[in-house]
Amino acid sequence: MQPRFLLIHVICLLAVIRLAKTDLVKDFRPPATPLLLLNPTIQVWSKGDRLNDVPTSHWIESQNMSLVGLIRINNGSKILRFMGVTDESIEPMRQIQVRVQPTQTLYVFQSEEVELNLTFIQPAFMHSLELSSLPLGYLIHSVRSLSSEQEISVQIYIEISADFVVNSLANDQVVWEEARPGEHRWQSYSHAPFQTHGDRIKPDWGYFYVASRSRFLRDSTQVNASLSRQAFIQGTFNLPQRDDSQGPRSVQNGYPASSFQFDYGQMNQNSNSYSSFLVLFHDEQLSINFFSNYQRPYWTKIYTNAQQLLDAAFQRFSDIQDEANQYDKMLIDRYTNVAGDEYATLLSLVHRQVTGACVTVWNDERQEAWSYMKEQSSDGDVSTVDVISPAAPFFLTLGPEYLRRLILPLLAYSNNETYVRYKLPWTPHHLGDWPVCSILSQEQEQMPMEETGNMLILLAAIAQRQSKQIDYLQPYVPLLQSWADYLNDSLPDPENQLCTDDFEGPSAHNANLALKGIIGLGAYSILLSMGLGNQSQADVYMKQAVDFAYAWTLLDWNGQDHFRLQYNASDSTWSQKYNMFWSLVIGLDDVLFGELRIRDIELAYYEKKMNRFGLPLDSRGALAKLDSSMWIAAMTRGNTEQRQQIINNLYTFAHSTPTRIPLSDLYDTTTNEAVYFTARPVLGGLYALDLLAI
Numbered sequence: 001m002q003p004r005f006l007l008i009h010v011i012c013l014l015a016v017i018r019l020a021k022t023d024l025v026k027d028f029r030p031p032a033t034p035l036l037l038l039n040p041t042i043q044v045w046s047k048g049d050r051l052n053d054v055p056t057s058h059w060i061e062s063q064n065m066s067l068v069g070l071i072r073i074n075n076g077s078k079i080l081r082f083m084g085v086t087d088e089s090i091e092p093m094r095q096i097q098v099r100v101q102p103t104q105t106l107y108v109f110q111s112e113e114v115e116l117n118l119t120f121i122q123p124a125f126m127h128s129l130e131l132s133s134l135p136l137g138y139l140i141h142s143v144r145s146l147s148s149e150q151e152i153s154v155q156i157y158i159e160i161s162a163d164f165v166v167n168s169l170a171n172d173q174v175v176w177e178e179a180r181p182g183e184h185r186w187q188s189y190s191h192a193p194f195q196t197h198g199d200r201i202k203p204d205w206g207y208f209y210v211a212s213r214s215r216f217l218r219d220s221t222q223v224n225a226s227l228s229r230q231a232f233i234q235g236t237f238n239l240p241q242r243d244d245s246q247g248p249r250s251v252q253n254g255y256p257a258s259s260f261q262f263d264y265g266q267m268n269q270n271s272n273s274y275s276s277f278l279v280l281f282h283d284e285q286l287s288i289n290f291f292s293n294y295q296r297p298y299w300t301k302i303y304t305n306a307q308q309l310l311d312a313a314f315q316r317f318s319d320i321q322d323e324a325n326q327y328d329k330m331l332i333d334r335y336t337n338v339a340g341d342e343y344a345t346l347l348s349l350v351h352r353q354v355t356g357a358c359v360t361v362w363n364d365e366r367q368e369a370w371s372y373m374k375e376q377s378s379d380g381d382v383s384t385v386d387v388i389s390p391a392a393p394f395f396l397t398l399g400p401e402y403l404r405r406l407i408l409p410l411l412a413y414s415n416n417e418t419y420v421r422y423k424l425p426w427t428p429h430h431l432g433d434w435p436v437c438s439i440l441s442q443e444q445e446q447m448p449m450e451e452t453g454n455m456l457i458l459l460a461a462i463a464q465r466q467s468k469q470i471d472y473l474q475p476y477v478p479l480l481q482s483w484a485d486y487l488n489d490s491l492p493d494p495e496n497q498l499c500t501d502d503f504e505g506p507s508a509h510n511a512n513l514a515l516k517g518i519i520g521l522g523a524y525s526i527l528l529s530m531g532l533g534n535q536s537q538a539d540v541y542m543k544q545a546v547d548f549a550y551a552w553t554l555l556d557w558n559g560q561d562h563f564r565l566q567y568n569a570s571d572s573t574w575s576q577k578y579n580m581f582w583s584l585v586i587g588l589d590d591v592l593f594g595e596l597r598i599r600d601i602e603l604a605y606y607e608k609k610m611n612r613f614g615l616p617l618d619s620r621g622a623l624a625k626l627d628s629s630m631w632i633a634a635m636t637r638g639n640t641e642q643r644q645q646i647i648n649n650l651y652t653f654a655h656s657t658p659t660r661i662p663l664s665d666l667y668d669t670t671t672n673e674a675v676y677f678t679a680r681p682v683l684g685g686l687y688a689l690d691l692l693a694i
């Protein structure tokens with residue numbers, strides 16, 4: 001080609017790339033919309049099509065976390081409700097749009113006279129340890145006139161219920177105070193960290209703050225919700241005086257709430273938009289009890305107290321808003337380019353579902369930041385290895401250091417650095433019951449090969465993305481060696497045991513599980529060659545892994561067209577060999593499986609096994625997991641038709657499942673219904689395609 005033509009060719013190509021649509025799907029309907037997921041216990045979702053269809057609530061289905069928003073137009077000639085529901089019969093405002101970006105949820109509402117935008121932002125930027133660890137969010141509203149004829153007046157009312165800080169509306173009591181003007185503080189009267197623990201909990205420890213410093217803030221109060229609402233509706237200039245009693249009082253007794261009234265006065269169509277924001281912040285005081293070592297939130301390392309943090313939150317608001325816009329745009333562009341707008345829409349939906357299930361603390365003893373993940377809904381387990389592992393693609397692409405921080409507490413526990421003697425020869429399952437780590441080794445839910453494979457694979461994957469920095473693993477050389485030897489001794493044929501699909505019960509000779517162990521052994525070899533051992537040791541383990549991979553094909557081949565569910569199961573059984581995805585993540589696909597063609601054979605077979613709404617997990621039924629289905633999509637590499645089919649199935653599940661709960665990771669491929677699991681961080685696994693693309 002002549003250079004001139006080449007240039008034209010390149011220009012045309014660039015034009016095509018620029019024209020390619022990089023945006024979310026416009027009419028996407030989330031099964032539940034994430035509003036504020038400050039940490040694993042403050043989780044505010046909207047489970048209706050519109051923000052004003054249903055009360056805002058926790059993922060725990062019976063627990064409201066109630067936010068109410070009202071707009072008063074033309075001095076009360078019209079009052080509309082844009083958020084939550086109220087006893088008072090108030091017409092809903094028309095919702096024009098809902099859009100879920102990685103760190104923001106944006107709503108647009110309109111009446112004849114006014115446009116109102118409502119935006120929830122969290123600084124969950126994975127490149128920033130400080131910002132991603134803040135249990136803090138902004139609730140921003142902005143209004144502008146749509147009326148061409150007359151000036152209109154607009155007032156906004158936003159109410160945050162005391163139900164955020166109690167588990168039982170009848171039995172748990174709250175106390176409250178105005179810490180500084182416009183800065184409301186709530187706490188549970190029992191206020192005892194680490195007393196309440198488990199899965200289905202709201203935070204009855206620490207302090208919950210709601211604050212505004214807007215120049216449009218007319219008034220704010222903490223009083224029975226119905227009183228402040230009535231005052232706003234009737235147009236009383238000021239909200240009722242703060243309730244003197246200030247508790248302790250059960251929430252059911254009068255439903256006390258924080259109420260904020262903003263007054264924008266008169267505006268005409270030429271006016272710009274006006275906006276104000278609230279900061280919502282959970283000062284946990286203590287975040288995690290790690291085997292009697294009480295660990296504080298990471299931000300306490302930077303700020304001396306909540307007031308100082310709140311000051312910074314106000315000062316940095318517009319920077320954070322700009323950063324959120326840039327961060328979201330960068331990710332949406334990237335994900336659209338990786339696999340299209342449905343893929344980008346799914347990844348945007350789950351970003352805060354992953355980060356919101358984690359907390360980051362400052363470990364004073366070790367002088368380093370540690371992170372923890374809550375299993376959510378299936379269990380209140382702290383830092384379950386086979387929950388961190390499915391979520392890991394999210395962290396490996398956006399923040400490998402975050403993943404390393406999640407693993408540090410597990411290594412410390414396994415290595416007898418706590419008062420517990422950990423006696424099992426394989427990797428533990430988890431650390432305790434949120435937010436208390438105290439589990440004894442005999443109390444572990446045991447998944448020997450699953451967790452051991454997971455741990456070695458994650459350590460290798462992190463090191464590969466951190467320039468082979470493995471010095472921190474030196475104290476764990478004997479521990480990791482013992483885990484690798486456990487795998488070596490148990491392969492190629494795993495005994496009867498649980499794997500991560502524990503809802504199916506234990507099984508022996510599990511073929512997909514064996515792949516996890518084989519790849520785990522290869523991962524250990526990678527760690528040895530990075531300096532954890534020497535090259536000749538590394539070669540020994542890699543040779544073993546290669547031999548086991550070959551043995552696997554002999555044990556599991558059904559003699560015809562695919563590999564079985566278990567080595568000894570009938571030839572018609574099959575399963576998603578989703579663990580092979582991890583060999584691609586750590587670059588061992590060629591070494592272990594290159595000549596065996598397992599991946600091609602399996603992918604071709606899955607095409608025959610599709611149900612109406614997707615590819616089931618295996619021949620035992622119609623259930624499918626979203627994370628592992630996406631790993632199958634990632635395993636297709638070049639085969640975009642099969643890949644896009646799977647993405648479309650998962651998108652369709654999110655968009656049209658009748659089950660209105662925060663995105664589940666387990667669904668029925670014949671009915672499109674979710675199976676209970678909800679709001680779990682394992683959906684970080686959807687980032688698999690992005691992980692292999694970079």
Ligand SMILES: *[C@@H]1O[C@H](CO)[C@@H](O)[C@H](O)[C@H]1NC(C)=O
Pocket residue numbers: 055062063064085086087169
């Ligand atoms: C949740 O809010 C709705 C609407 O206000 C109310 O009917 C319901 O009783 C509340 N449930 C709880 C457990 O607070």
Ligand SMILES: *[C@@H]1O[C@H](CO)[C@@H](O)[C@H](O)[C@H]1NC(C)=O
Pocket residue numbers: 075076234235
């Ligand atoms: C707004 O309505 C209140 C109560 O109905 C009334 O007292 C007040 O004068 C009105 N203000 C304006 C500017 O019309």
Ligand SMILES: *[C@@H]1O[C@H](CO)[C@@H](O)[C@H](O)[C@H]1NC(C)=O
Pocket residue numbers: 108115116117142143144273
């Ligand atoms: C609301 O958001 C839309 C879309 O981003 C924007 O065009 C509009 O100006 C915003 N309106 C207000 C009142 O901020």
Ligand SMILES: *[C@@H]1O[C@H](CO)[C@@H](O)[C@H](O)[C@H]1NC(C)=O
Pocket residue numbers: 223224227243253254255
């Ligand atoms: C709020 O409601 C409770 C329970 O009904 C009542 O005891 C209290 O007096 C009310 N507070 C105000 C300021 O009316």
Ligand SMILES: *[C@@H]1O[C@H](CO)[C@@H](O)[C@H](O)[C@H]1NC(C)=O
Pocket residue numbers: 414415416421422423478479
């Ligand atoms: C931890 O202590 C137990 C019980 O003494 C022992 O069996 C185990 O080997 C120890 N683990 C390590 C990594 O030293």
Ligand SMILES: *[C@@H]1O[C@H](CO)[C@@H](O)[C@H](O)[C@H]1NC(C)=O
Pocket residue numbers: 485488489491540544
């Ligand atoms: C791994 O297991 C095989 C038997 O399956 C054994 O021959 C070999 O010595 C073991 N390797 C190590 C390093 O323990």
Ligand SMILES: *[C@@H]1O[C@H](CO)[C@@H](O)[C@H](O)[C@H]1NC(C)=O
Pocket residue numbers: 533534536537
């Ligand atoms: C590699 O390490 C092993 C175990 O420490 C040791 O026995 C062996 O001599 C070493 N080999 C080389 C080539 O350094």
Ligand SMILES: *[C@@H]1O[C@H](CO)[C@@H](O)[C@H](O)[C@H]1NC(C)=O
Pocket residue numbers: 496508509568569570
């Ligand atoms: C496979 O082996 C396990 C035990 O090793 C046994 O419980 C199971 O019944 C076997 N399945 C078949 C189909 O033979």
